[in-house]
Amino acid sequence: MATLKGYRGNIKVGGTAVGEMSEWSLDVSADVVDVSAFGDEWKKKTALQKDWTGSCSGRLDKTNPGQSALTIGSEVSLQFFVDDTHYYEGDAIVEGMSPGAAVAGTVDVTFNFSGNGELTYT
Numbered sequence: 001m002a003t004l005k006g007y008r009g010n011i012k013v014g015g016t017a018v019g020e021m022s023e024w025s026l027d028v029s030a031d032v033v034d035v036s037a038f039g040d041e042w043k044k045k046t047a048l049q050k051d052w053t054g055s056c057s058g059r060l061d062k063t064n065p066g067q068s069a070l071t072i073g074s075e076v077s078l079q080f081f082v083d084d085t086h087y088y089e090g091d092a093i094v095e096g097m098s099p100g101a102a103v104a105g106t107v108d109v110t111f112n113f114s115g116n117g118e119l120t121y122t
Contacts, residue, residue, distance in 0.1 A: 010081040011056045011066075018066030018111075021058035024080050026088060028052045028119060052090065052115035054080065060099050060109040070094050070111045078113065090119035 011018045030047040037044075061067055069076060074094050081087040092113035101107045 004082050008081075008083045010079075012079040012081070013066050013069045013076050015077075015079075016066045016069065018056060018058075018070065019064035020061045020067070021056045023058065024054065024056040026052060026054040026080060026119070050118075052119045053095075054078070054092065054113045054115070055110055056080075057108060057110040060107045067109070067111075070097065072097060075116060076113075086122060088119055088121050091116045 009024065011021050011024045028050070029052070030050045032045050032047050035044050035046050036042075072094055075091060076094060077089070077091050079087045079089045092115050094111060095114045096112040098110045098112075099107065100109070
């Protein structure tokens with residue numbers, strides 16, 4: 001199996017690269033419920049609906065078209081690239097934006113997303 005290198009990653013909103021980003025992450029999950037019945041010594045469970053959330057972070061650049069498209073509350077189409085041709089894709093709502101600055105660093109930002117439907121991998 002090939003090793004995927006993080007520097008080959010990218011994130012796009014509506015097909016436009018979100019500039020100055022250096023990190024993205026996804027959390028994909030399923031609601032799990034207990035379906036045990038009387039007499040079951042071991043719990044039995046089943047998965048119900050799936051969900052996903054994500055985030056990206058890097059240097060703040062409000063002149064970048066990709067960053068400008070990530071306004072709080074907006075519905076966006078996102079692609080989280082693992083290399084030049086493979087990516088996770090889904091629609092999401094921009095849930096939050098957290099800018100921050102440090103004396104010995106740059107002005108950075110984190111954008112948080114809440115999935116709005118299926119997340120696929122291509």
